[in-house]
Amino acid sequence: MSTPDWIVLVATLLSIIVYGIYRSQTSRDLDGYFLSNREMPWYLVLLSIMGTQASAITFLSAPGQAYTDGMRFVQYYFGLPLAMVVLCITFLPIFHKLKIYTAYEFLEKRFDLKTRTFTSFLFLVSRGLSTGISVYAPSIILSSLLGWNIYITNIIMGGLLIIYTVSGGAKAVAYTQQLQLGIVFTGMFLAGYTVVKLLPEGIGFSDALSISGKMGRLNVITTGQTAQGFDWTDRYNIFSGVIGGFFLALSYFGTDQSQVGRYLTAKSIRESRLGLLMNGLVKVPMQFFILLIGALVFVFYQFNPSPLFFNKIPIEEVRQTSFRDSLLDIENKHAVIVEKKKQAVAKLPFIVSTHAAAEEEKVLIEMRGLHKEEEQLRTQVKKIIKSSNVKGEANDTNYIFLRFVMDYLPAGLVGLLIAVIFLAAWGSIAAALNSLASATMVDFHRKFFIKNQSDEQEYKTSRLYTLGWGIFCIVVAELVTGMGSLIEAVNVLGSWFYGVILGIFLVAFYFKRVGGNAVFWAALAGEVLVIGMYLQTNLAWLWLNAIGAIAVILFAVLFQGVIFRKEGTKA
Amino acid sequence: MIDEDKPPLFKRWTSWYYLVIGFLIFQILLFAMFTKYFA
Numbered sequence: 001m002s003t004p005d006w007i008v009l010v011a012t013l014l015s016i017i018v019y020g021i022y023r024s025q026t027s028r029d030l031d032g033y034f035l036s037n038r039e040m041p042w043y044l045v046l047l048s049i050m051g052t053q054a055s056a057i058t059f060l061s062a063p064g065q066a067y068t069d070g071m072r073f074v075q076y077y078f079g080l081p082l083a084m085v086v087l088c089i090t091f092l093p094i095f096h097k098l099k100i101y102t103a104y105e106f107l108e109k110r111f112d113l114k115t116r117t118f119t120s121f122l123f124l125v126s127r128g129l130s131t132g133i134s135v136y137a138p139s140i141i142l143s144s145l146l147g148w149n150i151y152i153t154n155i156i157m158g159g160l161l162i163i164y165t166v167s168g169g170a171k172a173v174a175y176t177q178q179l180q181l182g183i184v185f186t187g188m189f190l191a192g193y194t195v196v197k198l199l200p201e202g203i204g205f206s207d208a209l210s211i212s213g214k215m216g217r218l219n220v221i222t223t224g225q226t227a228q229g230f231d232w233t234d235r236y237n238i239f240s241g242v243i244g245g246f247f248l249a250l251s252y253f254g255t256d257q258s259q260v261g262r263y264l265t266a267k268s269i270r271e272s273r274l275g276l277l278m279n280g281l282v283k284v285p286m287q288f289f290i291l292l293i294g295a296l297v298f299v300f301y302q303f304n305p306s307p308l309f310f311n312k313i314p315i316e317e318v319r320q321t322s323f324r325d326s327l328l329d330i331e332n333k334h335a336v337i338v339e340k341k342k343q344a345v346a347k348l349p350f351i352v353s354t355h356a357a358a359e360e361e362k363v364l365i366e367m368r369g370l371h372k373e374e375e376q377l378r379t380q381v382k383k384i385i386k387s388s389n390v391k392g393e394a395n396d397t398n399y400i401f402l403r404f405v406m407d408y409l410p411a412g413l414v415g416l417l418i419a420v421i422f423l424a425a426w427g428s429i430a431a432a433l434n435s436l437a438s439a440t441m442v443d444f445h446r447k448f449f450i451k452n453q454s455d456e457q458e459y460k461t462s463r464l465y466t467l468g469w470g471i472f473c474i475v476v477a478e479l480v481t482g483m484g485s486l487i488e489a490v491n492v493l494g495s496w497f498y499g500v501i502l503g504i505f506l507v508a509f510y511f512k513r514v515g516g517n518a519v520f521w522a523a524l525a526g527e528v529l530v531i532g533m534y535l536q537t538n539l540a541w542l543w544l545n546a547i548g549a550i551a552v553i554l555f556a557v558l559f560q561g562v563i564f565r566k567e568g569t570k571a
Numbered sequence: 572m573i574d575e576d577k578p579p580l581f582k583r584w585t586s587w588y589y590l591v592i593g594f595l596i597f598q599i600l601l602f603a604m605f606t607k608y609f610a
Binding site for chain 1: 576577578579584587588590591592594595598599602603605606608609610
């Protein structure tokens with residue numbers, strides 16, 4: 001990185017830390033520390049919800065997804081607006097009425113202590129581990145591309161935000177997320193604008209869309225239908241997006257304390273509702289535009305030589321192994337394709353400007369053929385990386401956007417986009433630490449350890465828990481170093497638990513006759529079923545959320561009717 | 572929290588819910604046309 005990049009990066013990160021500390025003043029009790037004294041307006045709630053959900057991986061992975069697989073990933077978010085509506089109708093009025101700190105407190109009031117403790121424990125395990133991986137996942141990408149030490153990158157990624165998260169709690173988290181999102185969107189907009197500006201003369205934005213679409217990158221809506229019928233292993237299509245995405249979003253926003261803790265900070269139920277509904281309005285377009293940047297980067301690489309593999313580290317490692325000659329052979333073939341592509345696209349700006357549709361189609365058919373050949377070579381390289389057991393993962397999707405940024409964006413903007421990755425990570429990690437501390441404090445410390453502490457003592461203990469979880473997440477990040485990107489692991493891990501936790505809450509809201517014992521054992525059985533299905537089938541993980549939720553409901557109703565028939569609804 | 576549950580712009584929250592769902596349907600239709608147009 002150049003000096004201007006370093007200046008932009010360091011100045012941006014420091015400004016966030018200073019701003020977070022400046023916004024740290026809260027009342028020294030749990031209301032102040034975990035809920036910002038319930039005084040946040042809807043737009044801060046909205047930005048906090050968005051900043052919590054949008055992690056570094058959102059901005060690294062999504063453009064890469066569009067590059068390799070097209071824009072269909074946006075369908076993953078189609079269930080989210082529906083979930084926002086259900087939340088506003090069902091979850092929010094109850095959470096608001098009970099004036100709770102954590103979502104799990106409600107489960108004790110509705111069922112019993114063991115169901116509350118079990119659900120809060122599932123949250124702590126899944127959120128604690130996934131936050132650790134969320135520290136590591138962007139760190140490994142940055143360290144690979146920039147040559148930074150991974151262990152130190154982990155500490156910067158997960159450590160600096162602890163300063164303001166510990167000192168200011170939910171208030172510092174919300175205010176810094178506001179600033180972070182502003183910088184993140186500015187950076188992404190500038191990146192998108194620069195991609196279009198870097199296209200050859202004669203190729204404008206609409207031409208780029210046309211090329212991208214004809215090369216199969218603008219496949220926003222897909223149905224998952226094949227000649228053999230519906231493909232249940234297909235990860236992103238309109239059905240898995242609307243149904244699976246709905247259950248995932250309902251569970252994430254309705255039962256995950258990292259999100260519940262954001263909208264409980266609102267100064268009224270009206271502000272919470274508005275924040276959630278606005279999220280339902282803006283989330284899909286936001287993801288669409290992030291993916292569109294990836295589709296435009298794809299067009300850029302049609303006019304410029306694309307790397308055979310976007311992560312250099314494993315390629316350099318393979319060169320030191322017995323697979324060196326095979327790699328060299330593939331690289332030579334790739335060089336030929338790059339040259340052919342260069343010749344094919346050279347005529348394209350002129351053809352586009354003269355609106356010669358038949359000629360344009362001819363060139364695009366040739367480009368599609370060359371792209372297919374290039375993809376076959378990329379598959380071969382991935383196989384070699386896997387077979388040679390070298391360091392670094394055999395999937396470079398998450399490296400595509402940042403590699404483009406490093407290679408082609410001007411000095412200063414590179415630093416800003418590296419800062420974007422840090423800030424996006426900090427926004428979601430800070431909210432996670434705050435929520436992990438609140439669940440530990442309210443669901444465990446107050447219940448099982450020390451029950452009658454003063455407000456001041458509880459405030460100080462909560463700060464210690466936040467610090468403790470921050471250290472835990474960095475330790476997890478350091479321990480998983482060397483295990484590949486693990487981005488998929490975060491989603492899979494979430495899907496193991498999200499559906500089951502949602503099922504518990506849905507039983508609580510909609511099945512008044514079911515009591516604590518039935519739902520507790522139903523949750524355990526549901527968890528075994530979900531993990532079993534993941535291990536035994538190839539079902540796309542998005543479906544696990546729906547299966548987990550439905551299984552818990554069915555088991556709970558069955559157990560209540562057969563085994564716990566004589567018990568009341570509150571065990 | 573202060574219980575000020577009157578929605579802005581509309582008389583009832585139900586109208587907001589219809590707006591969110593309607594906008595989702597509109598986006599899906601728009602994306603379907605977008606996909607078809609550029610395919």
